[in-house]
Amino acid sequence: MNVTTQMTPVNNGVNVEALISARDALTEMPAAAEFTWRAECEWLNGVHSRSTVKGFYGLGEEHQHAETFTFDADHPACFAAEDKGATPVEIVLSALASCLCAGVASVAQNRGIQLHSVVAKVEGDMSLYGILGIDPDVRNGFKGIRVAFDIDADASKDEIAAVVAQSQKRSAVFDIITNPGNVRVSVS
């Protein structure tokens, strides 16, 4: 029997060549690598608010997204709210999962691994004793976050694990969540 292996180019929809040439270009131009991301949030009513994301700064100039994106945040009925959007903490979990998924796709593309499906299930545990001020020893935020990936790809188990490991290593949101950072809030 004559077996031929057909090589099909891997396509995860990530333009790795563009990312790699951007990396090379930015290595020579540190100022262009400085980005500022923005969101604007307006209180609507109760604990319901709407954030708008439109412009950002990077590569030495202002940019606009292709369209204006909005995200509603609210709280569910058990918080005596109207549930017109996800809670802010669920948006944080979504942001973490999205960032890791983007990383998985990019790293897999770069390593020539074809993805068929990627699903990340994220859970964060929290005691309300923190935000309700019942116990000062309980933190407001998550006690811990678990991300479970289910990935179908043309690669071994270890290769997939290595892709997921690298996506964490290069993830902005993973870093934002796992490491301390300074936040300064002002009032005009």
Add this chain to the structure above:
Amino acid sequence: MYSTTTLIIGAGQCGLAMSFELSKRSIDHLVLDAGCAGESWHSRRWDSLRLLTPNWMNTLAGQTHGPEDPDGFVTARKFASEFDNWVVRHAPPLYTNTSVSSLSRLGDGYIAETNRGPIRCQSVVIATGACARPKVPAFAQAISHRIEQFSPITYRGPLELRSGGVLVVGASASGLQIAQELAQSGRKVTLAVGSHGRLPRTYRDADILQWMDLARVFDEPFTKVNDLERARRTPSLPLIGTPERDDLNLDVLQARGVELVGRMMDIRDGKAQFSGGLFNAVSSADLKMNRLLDRIDTWINDHGFEGMVAPPRRFAPTAVPSDPRLAIDLSEFDAVIWATGFNPDHRFVQIPVFDRKGRIQHHGGVVEHGLYVMGLPFLRTSRSVHIDGATRDAKALARQISIQLDQSLAA
């Protein structure tokens, strides 16, 4: 004023290897060292330290075998005495206790200002080592004077530390070894673990470095490396050299009572802050180790050694505490050990050859026509920081120096 053809700054394994190569080529040269030959091995290593490379890898220039048993691990103290023997045997043109305060261009060559006066030369080899200055994070300044701070250069042994808790920052070879020694001395040790590696000491009946050597893991040239920047950041081999060929890893340390936390990120309100990314750091190290073992297994199979050595095996994943602490009040510690890596000290080089992070720019050790550097991580291969890597790099660079001098003569 002194003048020489090639000035070698630093008389460690690199500087002496270069002297050896230049002598073979009859190139007039001078070796300077701020201390004596092998000074760092004499005075900048902790008391119990043994080399983590087996002695067959610890050969100085011109030696066919290293100190003592080729498969053993010489103590740093004994290894230091090898330098004294080497100097007696080879009588290199060495000025000890000679420190260089500046190196600048002068005409077609260079001039070094030293405590013996200026020295002119046509070419210079900077061989002052990769581990001259401990890389301590800026937030270390927030630590009160009550807490003693050490680096692997200033640390000597458990007896020099007060009896309280110790925070060891960094889990490469130095951090692992010091954490283990302190835990064995009965101290409560916390180890902050950033990205690190894991290796078994022995695998399939041989030392892991024997297999890595055979499978040519150390031989990839700098010109062929995918991401040289990254390769040059790879920390030391996470091993310890002991007569019992013990493993040293995070599981071993946890069994000795060491508490693991994530990478140390900051100090706030008197509390050390650690990254929540410990789990990924640990699984990355396990995955990387398994890739290396795959490569070794393939080599063994391809070369027909299957069946002659123990069968392949995979080690259990490193156990990670389910809830590592993210912040620890510094009052828990009496000492902090910064095993966070090193930088070379090239501040005396008054020539614009540095990148934006202050690192000397070079192509396999060639900084410019006439200026060379040695002993840096992945200078030419990953062997460049091994003892016997110095000999290989010296051979390659001596060839360049010789070509350069021929050109100067012809011009």
